[in-house]
Amino acid sequence: MASESISSLILFIAAMLVAASVAGVLVTNVNDISNSIDAYSGDVADKIDTDVEIISDPGSDAVYNASGDENVTLLVKNTGQKTLAGDGSDLDILLDGEYVATDVLTTTVPVGGGNDPWRRGVVAELEIDRALEIGAHRIVIDANGDREVFEFYVP
Known part of the structure; x- marks a missing residue:
C-alpha cells in the first residue's frame, strides 16, 4: 500500500511540474501578444486620427x-x-x-x-x-x- 501512495505522489509531482511549465510558456506568449497589440494599436490610432x-x-x-x-x-x-x-x-x-x-x-x-x-x-x-x-x-x-x-x- 505504501508503494501505491509513493507512485501516486511521484505522478502528482510530475503532473504539477508539467502544468507549471506549460503555464509559464502561456504567460510569456500572452505577454508578448499583449505588447504587440499595444504597439500596433498606437499606430492604428495615429492612422485613424490623420486625415x-x-x-x-x-x-x-x-x-x-x-x-x-x-x-x-x-x-x-x-x-x-x-x-x-x-x-x-x-x-x-x-x-x-x-x-x-x-x-x-x-x-x-x-x-x-x-x-x-x-x-x-x-x-x-x-x-x-x-x-x-x-x-x-x-x-x-x-x-x-x-x-x-x-x-x-x-x-
Whole structure:
C-alpha cells in the first residue's frame, strides 16, 4: 500500500511540474501578444486620427504655373484630429509616380511659416518645384496611411 501512495505522489509531482511549465510558456506568449497589440494599436490610432484633403481645383490655372517658376501648387487642408508637422515631413508625395523629396517641397502653413504645427482646419500650401510637360498628371499624398489623389491637366 505504501508503494501505491509513493507512485501516486511521484505522478502528482510530475503532473504539477508539467502544468507549471506549460503555464509559464502561456504567460510569456500572452505577454508578448499583449505588447504587440499595444504597439500596433498606437499606430492604428495615429492612422485613424490623420486625415488630409486636397482642396485645390484641378481645373484652375493656379495649380501649375507654366509661364513663371514652373511649379505645382496645392492647397491641402488638415481635416483630421492629429496635428501634423508644418514642414511637410509627415507627408509622402508622389508626382506622376516619382517620389517628391521634402527638400524639394515648400510648405507654407498660414499661421507663421513652415515651422508651426499643422493643426486641424488649417490649410497648407504645398509647392513642388518641378517642370511638367503638357498632358495629364497625378499627385498622390499619403499622410500616415490616409491617401489622397489629385489629377490635373497641364495645357
